[in-house]
Amino acid sequence: MIWGIFGLLTLLAIGIVLYPLLLSKSNTLTRGDAVPAILADQMREIQRDMDRGLISEHEAQAARLEIKKRILATTRNSEEKAGSSRSGGRVTLVVAAVLAPVIAAGYYLTMGSPEVPSMAFAARAEERAQTDEVTALAIQLRERLVSDPTGGPSEGWMLLGQTYQRMGRTVDAVKAFEVVAKREDATSATFSMLAEAVAVANDGVVIPRAKLAIDRALELDPSNPAATYFESLYHLQKEETRKAYDLLVSRLNQEKTFVPWMETYVLQINRIAAAADLPVVNLPSGPTSPPGPSAADVATASEMNDADRAEFIRSMVSRLAERLEDEPDDLDGWMRLANAYTVLEEPDRAVEAYRKAEALLEQQPASDPRRAAVRAALERLGG
Numbered sequence: 001m002i003w004g005i006f007g008l009l010t011l012l013a014i015g016i017v018l019y020p021l022l023l024s025k026s027n028t029l030t031r032g033d034a035v036p037a038i039l040a041d042q043m044r045e046i047q048r049d050m051d052r053g054l055i056s057e058h059e060a061q062a063a064r065l066e067i068k069k070r071i072l073a074t075t076r077n078s079e080e081k082a083g084s085s086r087s088g089g090r091v092t093l094v095v096a097a098v099l100a101p102v103i104a105a106g107y108y109l110t111m112g113s114p115e116v117p118s119m120a121f122a123a124r125a126e127e128r129a130q131t132d133e134v135t136a137l138a139i140q141l142r143e144r145l146v147s148d149p150t151g152g153p154s155e156g157w158m159l160l161g162q163t164y165q166r167m168g169r170t171v172d173a174v175k176a177f178e179v180v181a182k183r184e185d186a187t188s189a190t191f192s193m194l195a196e197a198v199a200v201a202n203d204g205v206v207i208p209r210a211k212l213a214i215d216r217a218l219e220l221d222p223s224n225p226a227a228t229y230f231e232s233l234y235h236l237q238k239e240e241t242r243k244a245y246d247l248l249v250s251r252l253n254q255e256k257t258f259v260p261w262m263e264t265y266v267l268q269i270n271r272i273a274a275a276a277d278l279p280v281v282n283l284p285s286g287p288t289s290p291p292g293p294s295a296a297d298v299a300t301a302s303e304m305n306d307a308d309r310a311e312f313i314r315s316m317v318s319r320l321a322e323r324l325e326d327e328p329d330d331l332d333g334w335m336r337l338a339n340a341y342t343v344l345e346e347p348d349r350a351v352e353a354y355r356k357a358e359a360l361l362e363q364q365p366a367s368d369p370r371r372a373a374v375r376a377a378l379e380r381l382g383g
Contacts, residue, residue: 043067138163142176154180154190161193162366170201181213188221189367195230196372204376206234225251225261229268229369241276245269249281258283260364263332264373267339317344324356331360335370338377347381354378 043064050060141160145152161176177194180186195213199206206214211234217227228251236244248269252262266283273280317340324333338353358374 134163134167138167151179154183154185158190158193158366161197165193165197165200170197173197174201181216186220188217188224188227189365191217191220192224192226192230193366195227199230199233199372200375204379206230206237210234223251223254224367225265226367226369226372229264229372232268236272241272242278245272245276245278248272252281260332261369263335264370267373314344317341328356329360331357331364331370334360335374342377342381351378351381354381 046055046060046063046067049055050057055063138160141156141163145156145160157176157179161173161180164170164173164176174194174197177190177197180190181194191213195206195210195217198210198213202210210230214227214230214234217224218231221227228247232244232247234244235241235247248265252265252269255262262283266281270280272278317337320333320337320340324330324337327333334353334357338350338357341347341350341353354374354377357370358378361368361371361374364370
């Protein structure tokens, strides 16, 4: 059905281009029409000058001869150019009208995805319904908060800000968080979430407005892991790589036991370490820490060729994916799987895994830095 419509549209476009070429020749006045008329008028002017005695018969004959030569030369050149222009222009338009849709179709068949079925309209009904429901609830919540004579409870404004953040309405999220940030009961988490919203609204850049929120968050709670993460990101953007690295490592070393946000810290630290030739760190073991490759696995992989090593890595990733099917509540496991798929250049699977992690993060504290890591990863992957 869709190809039939494309075909009809193509024929219609070709017809629109070719129709003017099938009409009779244009009556547009050309230079070949205008110049002979001007020269003929000059011939009459010569005759009038001779009748008044201004020029002699011999001078008049010479002038007439010169004008006749010009008329013949101008007429001959104009006809040649007009014929060439009409034939050349007509051929160009015909070729363009025929080849343009052919080239376009060939490019789409080669580079596009004509065999990939689109998601049916009905299949998106549930997703649209959920989006509409969240939007309606956000509108109701905001109306209640705005109409509240006391300004609305801080918890309500924070919930509204987080809802806007999930909806991708980062500017509205910033406004909601700022309402609470101006109050006396604002906490360190308030300012770290405000900093995150401002950074996301500015394409991940920690602008001065976000830096002020970070400073206030760390002033209220120096151990806030989310605020420290964004503080590190700020220094990294200023090309103060070592300072960014030391901030994360120092905060990581303050913990004696495993906590969930360490996964994000270790990934960021080792990403900086790889770029700046700094020491890498290992994720502290803990009850919720997903198992990684053993020393034997690493030794085995190091002795393989590139093809075998890639296959070995894929098998490990497959085992992790299978385990997560049985343990779907393993947040760090989904993040590790998503990162593995990203390294393997499988963005669709990486986005799917990050979405699983994003859903589990709804149950975690708002200050959990893994929220920012997942959101940033999804933005990079276009998810």
